[in-house]
């Protein structure tokens with residue numbers, strides 16, 4: 441029997457998650473569904489709770505994060521190496537890029553309904569990325585990781601009061617836009633050395649490099665439009681040698697994934713990536729600040745079981761082929 445554990449970040453979405461949880465809890469009780477619930481109290485707490493759940497017993501477990509992508513990221517880092525745990529998310533953050541790609545409804549009760557149905561389906565395995573820092577620490581990501589300008593923006597977003605004001609006004613997604621514009625005029629670009637599956641490239645005046653497992657970042661920006669979380673590859677995006685004004689232009693096209701057509705945007709695919717920079721760059725994993733360059737990234741193919749409505753890549757390809765065969 442699969443035990444269900446909820447890890448709730450009451451501060452996610454500027455406190456919205458607490459109300460979300462009240463509705464979820466009420467529904468679970470009404471539906472007579474057995475569950476365990478834990479609240480996070482500080483940054484990193486979800487990792488600790490998830491790691492404690494992981495070792496309770498060997499039976500299959502489902503951990504549902506109630507929060508934003510940062511909460512799911514922390515849960516993922518608590519259960520690494522435990523293959524009999526599925527994870528899911530009831531989106532309650534401001535960005536919610538995981539639920540966008542994996543087609544989990546934004547409405548919490550609809551999301552709960554979908555997750556409860558999906559937990560009985562056959563497991564959906566997706567890739568994850570594993571980051572190794574120079575000091576030997578390891579860190580996993582499920583959506584993406586990045587170094588440079590974008591992490592500075594994410595850092596500022598996560599530590600700002602403006603975030604809560606804009607969220608309360610219902611403009612949560614605009615908070616990324618606000619900080620991006622502000623930092624645009626302050627950031628100093630960097631020279632980076634990128635090694636992808638053994639091939640080295642150097643980029644001068646680099647704004648940022650992002651390694652993506654799925655297309656979305658920063659609340660709906662299609663930073664890696666062709667990334668697929670089950671294709672065994674990570675999608676790398678480098679933005680370099682751009683004037684501040686042109687970066688703004690490029691940024692406006694990211695929501696449609698059209699930025700990749702600019703000559704100052706280079707895209708690659710690979711399984712192992714090393715990022716080194718002349719001066720230290722801040723690094724994020726799924727929008728959470730986690731360390732500094734240099735670092736190494738490895739893909740962990742089909743490394744985690746998740747609850748998703750997204751169609752697996754092979755299945756989508758087969759369907760396309762079958763349709764083609766008929767005609």
Ligand SMILES: Nc1ncnc2c1ncn2[C@@H]1O[C@H](COP(=O)(O)OP(=O)(O)OP(=O)(O)O)[C@@H](O)[C@H]1O
Nearest residue numbers: 452453480481483507508509510511533534535536
């Ligand atoms: N009780 C708490 N008080 C303050 N911060 C917390 C608490 N519990 C967790 N956190 C931290 O809150 C941060 C934000 O969480 P999360 O990403 O889930 O929400 P969000 O920022 O609103 O959503 P999104 O990442 O989708 O924009 C994380 O860094 C997490 O560690």
